[in-house]
Amino acid sequence: MRFLRLYKTFVKQYFKQLMEYRVDFLTGAMSFLVNQITNILFISIIFSNIPNLAGWSYNEIIFIYGFSLLPKGIDHFTTDNLWKVAYFIVRKGDFDKYLTRPINPLVHVIIENFQFDALGEFITGIVLVVYASVKMSLRLTFVNMLLFIIAVIFGTFIFTSIKIACAAIAFWVKRSGSILQVFYMSSDFARYPVTIYNKAVRYIISYIVPFAFTSFYPASYFLRGGNALYCIGGTVAISMIFMVISVWIWNRGISAYESAGS
Secondary structure: OHHHHHHHHHHHHHHHHHHHOHHHHHHHHHHHHHHHHHHHHHHHHHHOOOOOEOOEOHHHHHHHHHHHHHHHHHHHHHHOOHHHHHHHHOOOOOOHHHHOOOOOHHHHHHHHOOOOOHHHHHHHHHHHHHHHHHHHOOOOOHHHHHHHHHHHHHHHHHHHHHHHHHHHOHHHHOOOHHHHHHHHHHHHHHHOOHHHOOHHHHHHHHHHOOHHHHOHHHHHHHHHOOOHHHHOHHHHHHHHHHHHHHHHHHHHHHHHOOOOOO
């Protein structure tokens, strides 16, 4: 309850900041929409020349792409302040303030800022999933809706855990933004079926940097059925494992933190 009260307070304060720069907020949200529309046009151009992509139809690709935007959009909205930790906060010694306040430093970092322009990303994902579902007449059952929500929530945890671990590296090297950028950009591979990649790439994005479990595997379950324990249960299990590991790395990093020196 204390966390929820703090969360509510921080959201209110940050929303007030956004209202001071409304044009900036709208520009950010629109930029994400334009970016996603451009990517969809690119997919459409590809499918105008081929009937399918490694056995996957246009609407199936759109569904997977849209699904990938949902956990990524939620993570972008809620935990984007971790990028500042990786790039600036630790290097400048500003992380000291989180250690002097009566709140868990990781929780404080996460709830300090929100990226409302990520709503453009999330809304695009919903539109694409609904569009593809209608086109393919996918069955909408209570169980599937529940599994869908579970997959999105725990897929978000995978994104967040990887950001926490990469940002925590800054406690040792002072700046880990480039490392976080490399790992985070690999999530683009998960926007498409992993079966189109070679075995090495497939293994990496499934088990090393498991972004495939944020989109392709759960999406493939809703599209073609299959093993729910692997596609959905795997997302839950991997997210929990990676979250525990990332928090452990974060705590070890705080122990190694030395603030800024001259």
